[in-house]
Amino acid sequence: MNIESISLIKVSEDILSIIKQNKQPLHGKLSFEKEVIINTAKNILEDASYFSQKDPAAEQSIEYVYHSYSAFKAVMYYRISHMLYSIGQQDEQLYYLKFLAKSISEKAKVETGIEIHPAATIGVPFIIDHGIGTVIGETTEIGSRCYFLQGVILGSEGIGNNESGKRHPTIGDDVEIGAHVRVLGPITIGDCVKISPYCVIRDSIPTGAKVVLNTEYQLKMEGQGSILVYGVVATDKDTIAIYGENLKDLQASFICSSDTRHRVSTHVVENSNRVLSIKINVFAEIPDNTFEDKNAFKDISLVLKKKDDVVLIINRCKAIQKILYHQVQEKNTAITYVHQR
Template sequence: MQSDKHLAFVYNGNSVREQLARLVAIALQLSELELVETDRQAIYSAVIDRAEEDLLAARKRDPASRFKPLECHLSVHSAFFAVLCYRVGHVLIGAAEAPTAHVIAAMRLGFVARSLTGIDIHPEARLGRRFVIDHGYGTVIGQTVEVGDDAYLLNGIVLGGRRIGDAPNGKRHPTLGHRVQIAANSKILGPVNIGDDVIIGSDVTITEDIDAQQHVFIKRERPAIQRRSLALAARGKCEQC
C-alpha cells in the first residue's frame, strides 16, 4: 500500500474520496507499475471523480445497495471494484502513444480484476459516466466497445464480436447510447448501434441495430402449472384419499 502522502491532494479530508483513492492505490499495486509521483497524482486526478460518480450511481440505482453503508461498495462490492480497475487501466493505456510499461500494466490489471471478480472489461473500451454493473459475474466487454452515460448492466452480459478467430482490426464491438439497460445473460455482438434509452431483457442475442427508446425482449408463454389437487381430481381422486 502506498503511504498516505500519495493520497492527500486527492481527497482533502473527504472520507469517501479517501477510500476511493486507497482503492486506486490498490489497483495500481495490482498493475505492478512503478510510477513517479507526478504520474501517480495524474492518475488519481483522472480516476477519482469518475469513480465517485460510479459509486453514487450504483448506490442510487441498485435496490440491494440503496440503504447499505458505502463501505459495502468500497470494501466488498466486486462489480464496483472491477469498474474502478477498468478506470485505472483505461487511463494507463489511453494515451495516444502509451509507454509499453503502461500498456502491459493496464492489461495485467484487467487480468487480475477478471480473476478477482469474474468481470472482464478490456481497458481500451470506452465506458461513459455513472457506469453501473449489478452482480456482473460472467460479463465481458470487448476492446472496441463504446457505452454512453448512465448504463446499467447485470450479470452474464457479453458486448463482443461475431468472428470467432482472425477478426480484423478496427471497430468490431457494439456501440451503446445513453441510459441503456441490459438484463442478465444477454449478448450484443458485432459493430451494431444501440440507441439511447433502450432496455434489453434477459437472454436476448442482438446482432443488428436497435433504435432509441425500444424495449427488446424474448416473448415467453406462461408455463403450464397444474396443481396437484386438480390433477388428482381429474383422476377421480381427492387429496385426502
Template sequence: MGLLEDARNIQRKDPAARSVLEVILLYPGFHILVYHRIAHWLYQHKRFFLARWVSQSGRHHTGIEIHPGAKIGKCLFIDHGMGIVFGETTEIGDNCTIYHGVTLGGTGKDTGKRHPTLGNNVLIGAGAKVLGPVFIGDNARVGAGSIVLHNLPANCTAVGNPAEVVRINSKTVIPADDLDQQDLPDLVAQRLTALDQRISHLEKAAQGDTPPSAEQLAARSGAARK
C-alpha cells in the same frame, strides 16, 4: 468525484445496498470500475502489457472481464457482474445498467471497430449477448437471454434470439405483453402458434373443409333471398 458518484449511483439503484460504504467495500461491480479506470489510463498511454495485467487482476477478483481499451461513461451499474465480458472497442454511454452474464463482444469477422456501442440509459438483461459493431440507441432495453446482432433504435425494447424489437416509445410493435424481467414475450412460441394455425387452415382447405368466410356467408344469404 467520478468513482464516488459511481458508488452513489449503485447504492441508489440497488435496493440491497444499505450504504455507499458497503458498495465501495463489497460490490464487485464497483471494484471492476476502479480496476478499469487504472487499466484504461495505462492503455491510453500505450502501456499495453501493464493495462492487461491490471484488467486481468480485476477479472480474477470480480469475475468481470473488461478490456482496457473499452470506453465507459458515467454511472455504469453492473449488477452482480459474474461472467460479464466487454471487448476492446466497446463503448458504453452514461447511466447504463448491465446484469450478470452479458457479453458485449465481437463476431470474429470484423476489424477495427469490432464491438458494440451503447447509448445513454441502456439496460442489458442477464445473459444477453450483443455482438459486433452494432449500435444500441438511448433508453433501449434488451431482455434477458437475448442475442443482438443488428442496430437497435432509441427508446425500444428488444427480446429474442435473434433479438427483435417488440416496443418503441411504449407502442407495441408485435403482439406481446409489457416487458419486464420476469415476463418476457416468447417470440418463438408466437411464431410456432401462428405457423400451426396456418398449417391447420391449409389442411382444411386441401380437404375442402375450410369454413366459409364472412364474405361467402353474406353472398349465400343474398342468393337465398332472391
C-alpha cells in the same frame, strides 16, 4: 450516506496502491500527473454513488458498495486500467503502461469474474450488478448511466480471426441490459433502450426501444437457406403472422405435450419470403374446463418445415397462446369437445 463518506484522497491512494501492486519491475519508477489520478477517482466515486442509488440492496451507502461489491471493484479496476492504457496509447515513451493496464484487467477478471478490456470506452456513471460472466470487448463504447446484469457479452460477430478495427457494439446513454444478453458486432444500441434477459442482438436497436424475448427458436437448417424469424404477431382472432426472411414455401404445423392432448389445425393464408400468415383452428379431446387455465397452452410449439426437413421450431409463443386461449373462450368458437369414455 453522501459522497464525502469516502474521500477523493482515499480513492486516489487506493488507485496508486493498485498500480504499485501490479507494477512490472522492468519499467522503472511510475509517475502521474495529480490531475489524472483525481479525475479517475472522481469517476470511481460517481460509479459507487450511482450504484448505491440504483440498487436497493446497497442501502444507499457508497461505503458499502465501495468496500464489499466485487462487481463494483471490476468497474473500479477498469477505470484504473483504462487510465493507464490511454496514457500508454498517447505517449510512445509510456507504451509499457498498456501492459500494466492489461495486467490489472486480468487480475480483475480472476477476482470478480468480469472481463472489461482496458481500451473499451465507458461513460460515467456505470453499473455492473452481480456481473459474473460479463465480457466487454476492446472496441466497445458505452454511454453514461448504463446498468448491466450478469453474463452480458458485448462481443464481435466471429470467434477467431476477427478483423481489426471497430468490431464491438456502441451502447447509448441510459441503457439497461438484462442477464445473459449477447450484443454482437459493430452495431448501435440507442439511448434509453431496455433489453430483457437472454436476448441475442445482432442488429442496431433504435432509441427508446424495449427488446423482449417472447419465444425460443431451435434451428435445424441442414441443406436449407438461412431462415430468420423476427417476430410472431396475432393479427386476428384466428390468425398469426410470422415476419422474417426466406419464409416462402414453408409448411406449418403444431406439436404439443401428451399431457394436454391438444389438437390444432393450421392453414397457410399468405406465404412470401418475408411474411407467413397462418390461420389456426382448435380441436380438443380432453375433459371440460381444461381450457380455463391459460397455462394449458404453454407447451404448444409451432413447427415450420420445408419439404420433410424441420427448419424451425417456435416454443412458448405468446401470440399463439393468446389465439388458442381466446378461441376456446368464445361462445361461438368452432371447437368440438369429445369427452373421454
